[in-house]
Amino acid sequence: MHSLYARLNNFSAFLSSCLMGLLAAIALSSFLFTAEPKGELTLASVKVFPGSSRRMPTVKQEFTFVNFNISADLTPLFHWNTKQLFVYLQAEYVDSKGVQNDVVLWDSIIRRKQDAVLNIAGRNKYVFRDLSRSFRNAQAANYTLRYNLMPYVGVLTYGEAGRTSEPVPFPEPETVS
Amino acid sequence: MNANLNGLLEGKIDFEGQKLVETITRVALVVLSVISFIVGFALQSLQVTFGIFSAGSIALVLLIVPPWPIYNSHPVQWLPSLPPTSSSIKS
Amino acid sequence: MFAEELKAFRRLGVRGVLVQLLNFASVIASGLMMWKGLGLLTNTESPIVVVLSGSMEPAFYRGDLLFLTNPPNVPYQTGDITVYKVPGSPIPIVHRILETRGIVRNAPKSAIAQDVADGQKSAVLRAVEGQEVEQLLLTKGDNNPIDDVDLYNGLDWLERRHVVGKVRGFLPYIGYVTIAMNDHPNLKYLLLGVLGLFALIQRE
Numbered sequence: 001m002h003s004l005y006a007r008l009n010n011f012s013a014f015l016s017s018c019l020m021g022l023l024a025a026i027a028l029s030s031f032l033f034t035a036e037p038k039g040e041l042t043l044a045s046v047k048v049f050p051g052s053s054r055r056m057p058t059v060k061q062e063f064t065f066v067n068f069n070i071s072a073d074l075t076p077l078f079h080w081n082t083k084q085l086f087v088y089l090q091a092e093y094v095d096s097k098g099v100q101n102d103v104v105l106w107d108s109i110i111r112r113k114q115d116a117v118l119n120i121a122g123r124n125k126y127v128f129r130d131l132s133r134s135f136r137n138a139q140a141a142n143y144t145l146r147y148n149l150m151p152y153v154g155v156l157t158y159g160e161a162g163r164t165s166e167p168v169p170f171p172e173p174e175t176v177s
Numbered sequence: 178m179n180a181n182l183n184g185l186l187e188g189k190i191d192f193e194g195q196k197l198v199e200t201i202t203r204v205a206l207v208v209l210s211v212i213s214f215i216v217g218f219a220l221q222s223l224q225v226t227f228g229i230f231s232a233g234s235i236a237l238v239l240l241i242v243p244p245w246p247i248y249n250s251h252p253v254q255w256l257p258s259l260p261p262t263s264s265s266i267k268s
Numbered sequence: 269m270f271a272e273e274l275k276a277f278r279r280l281g282v283r284g285v286l287v288q289l290l291n292f293a294s295v296i297a298s299g300l301m302m303w304k305g306l307g308l309l310t311n312t313e314s315p316i317v318v319v320l321s322g323s324m325e326p327a328f329y330r331g332d333l334l335f336l337t338n339p340p341n342v343p344y345q346t347g348d349i350t351v352y353k354v355p356g357s358p359i360p361i362v363h364r365i366l367e368t369r370g371i372v373r374n375a376p377k378s379a380i381a382q383d384v385a386d387g388q389k390s391a392v393l394r395a396v397e398g399q400e401v402e403q404l405l406l407t408k409g410d411n412n413p414i415d416d417v418d419l420y421n422g423l424d425w426l427e428r429r430h431v432v433g434k435v436r437g438f439l440p441y442i443g444y445v446t447i448a449m450n451d452h453p454n455l456k457y458l459l460l461g462v463l464g465l466f467a468l469i470q471r472e
Contacts, residue, residue, distance in 0.1 A: 001190070001195035001198055001199055002189060002190070002195065003188055004244075007188075007198060007202075007242050008238075008242055010199075010202065011206075011238065011242070014203065014206050018206045018209070018210045019230075022210050022213065022214055022226070022230065025214050026214070027437075079221060080218065080221040080222055080226075081223065084327055086364075090346050095369075097371075097372055099369065099370035099372060099401050100368075100370065101368065101369050101370070102346040102367065103346070103366075103367045104346050104347070104365075104366045104367065107410075109327075109410065131371070131404075146346075146347055148349075150327050150438065151438060152223055153439055153440060154437060155436060155437050156435060156436060156437065158347060
């Protein structure tokens with residue numbers, strides 16, 4: 001502490017320790033916020049169309065199109081350590097081989113508390129297809145609305161904000177003439 | 178001129194001053210961290226937390242790094258120098 | 269200017285210098301032990317990674333630090349943010365899982381026992397006794413318009429063995445130093461040079 005350099009050195013070392021402690025405290029404070037908001041998810045329509053795979057145009061494949069309605073108030077999830085909310089709608093079903101499949105159909109990033117009240121009528125953003133190229137023998141699907149809370153510092157958390165009340169079966173493919 | 182520059186860069190302060198600076202640094206940084214956390218948490222804004230923390234740190238640097246005269250108010254009392262005797266030169 | 273330091277060195281003698289080197293080596297060794305220990309705890313080869321690209325913005329920017337775990341025998345879920353490495357490409361990619369699927373492999377009992385012993389790399393979900401289900405994953409970066417299939421170097425789906433871990437924790441900005449040093453290698457040499465100089469000059 002006898003010279004400028006010594007004092008500056010000592011200060012910055014202790015500053016780093018305090019800063020680390022502060023960041024740890026902020027990360028831990030996230031656990032105090034335990035909101036689990038619930039919303040509603042309903043499907044307007046589910047249709048299956050035959051088509052061809054976009055990468056191999058000669059290969060026939062079935063695609064499912066889903067129109068859905070979401071209403072949810074996710075504002076309780078926004079606290080001082082919430083950087084953004086990643087909201088996604090997924091279809092969970094057991095396919096014809098008996099294997100569990102989860103497919104994300106739509107997602108959205110919410111960065112501000114004002115934008116966290118969702119009232120959306122949407123359709124799937126992403127292509128919904130099956131490994132076996134057909135939905136014929138797939139079991140009925142459950143559709144869920146989930147979110148991922150991403151903090152400024154700390155642990156990422158996940159939650160479910162809504163679910164269709166009963167499994168929705170896949171209809172027969174429409175015939176396109 | 179060179180000696181002056183060196184003296185300026187070194188920024189010597191006396192021992193009492195060093196103890197004071199050490200205490201101030203530790204206490205102030207801990208208090209600053211706690212206050213910035215509490216105020217930020219109450220206002221639910223991380224910007225407030227880091228704003229208070231940065232402002233406080235800069236103020237602290239200005240307080241403890243330059244050799245202010247307060248830190249030099251207890252200069253070391255050196256004993257008066259003894260005239261050299263022939264017996265001490267022999268060894 | 270260095271005359272004083274050289275004199276100090278000569279005073280230390282050979283044993284003194286060796287002791288200094290030993291101190292230096294033990295610092296490095298304990299750092300390495302902690303890193304590898306953390307890797308064992310989290311079951312991943314790289315428990316802490318730095319974000320390199322902007323494909324996950326606005327969540328992750330270049331220079332952010334991510335903490336990974338790779339729980340063995342727990343299937344990954346959609347929405348998990350994973351770090352994976354495609355064979356043939358050395359750079360790990362941080363993207364979110366868009367789809368999880370599985371394929372059934374008929375395996376005789378002995379092969380199942382073998383797989384469980386080899387254990388950590390392939391997550392095995394038991395569909396039916398005598399069968400294994402291997403998980404297949406499709407990923408996409410939040411900031412990318414399409415999924416990652418073009419990045420898979422010929423594969424249609426990612427398998428569990430390609431995944432290094434999933435992101436559990438996050439620390440902003442801290443990793444920027446590593447990116448700056450990668451973009452400006454002169455900075456790296458300068459830093460190493462300065463650190464080496466300090467290590468030699470300091471006696472404590």
